[in-house]
Amino acid sequence: MAEHALHLELTVPAGISGLIFDCDGTLADTLPLHYRAWEEGFAALGLACPQPFLVRHNGKPTEQILQLYNAEFGRQLDVAGFTARKEQRVHELLVDARPLEPVVALARHYQGRLPMAVVSGGTRANVERTLAAIGLRTLFAVVLTADDGLPPKPAPDLFLEAAARLGVAATECQVFEDADAGLEAARRAGMLATDVRPVVGGYPDPGRARSSA
Known part of the structure; x- marks a missing residue:
C-alpha cells in the first residue's frame, strides 16, 4: 500500500508531450556505487572523501566536480587521471545497479504513449551500462550524456537538445531529476522540473555500497 502511494506522487499533467529522465539517482539506485568509487579514489591519494x-x-560530470574540488580545497589533483580511474571503477560496480521503482513505474507506464529521453551528466558507457x-534501455528513443x-x-543545452531530438x-x-543542477537546467530550458527526491528518498548513505559489496 505504501509503495503504491509513492507511485501516485509522480504525475504527468495535461499538456506534457515528452518526458526526460536523469539516470543516476532518478531511474537507477546507483549513487552509493558512485560514492564508493569517489571514496576509493580519494583514499588512494591519502585524502578523505568530501x-x-x-x-x-551531484549531477555534474566527474571532470567538472574535480576542477571545482581543486579550486575550493586548494588541491592540484590530476583531473584527467582521477576521472578515468573513477569512471572505470563505476563501470565495474554498475553490475549492481538497481531500479528506483517509483520513477521506473512511471516510465514504463508511458512507454509507447509519450516519447522519452535520458539526459545524464555521466559518461555514455556508464549510462548505457546502467x-x-x-x-530500461529500450524505453528511450534518445540518450544524451x-x-x-x-x-x-545546470546549463539547459542537453535538455533542449533532447527535446529537439524527440x-x-x-x-x-517534463523533466524528472534528483539533483539541484539538473532541476535548474530543466527550468532554464523552460520545462516542467520534477524533483524525485521526496519519492525515492533523497541522497543515500554511501556506506551502503561498501556494506553490500
Missing part, C-alpha cells in the same frame, strides 16, 4: 561537497555538486542493468559535447547541467517543444517537456 561527502558534503560531492552531494552539493540502463541495460535495470532493463557528458560525451555529447554540450555544456553540462520532436517536442521544450515547454511541453
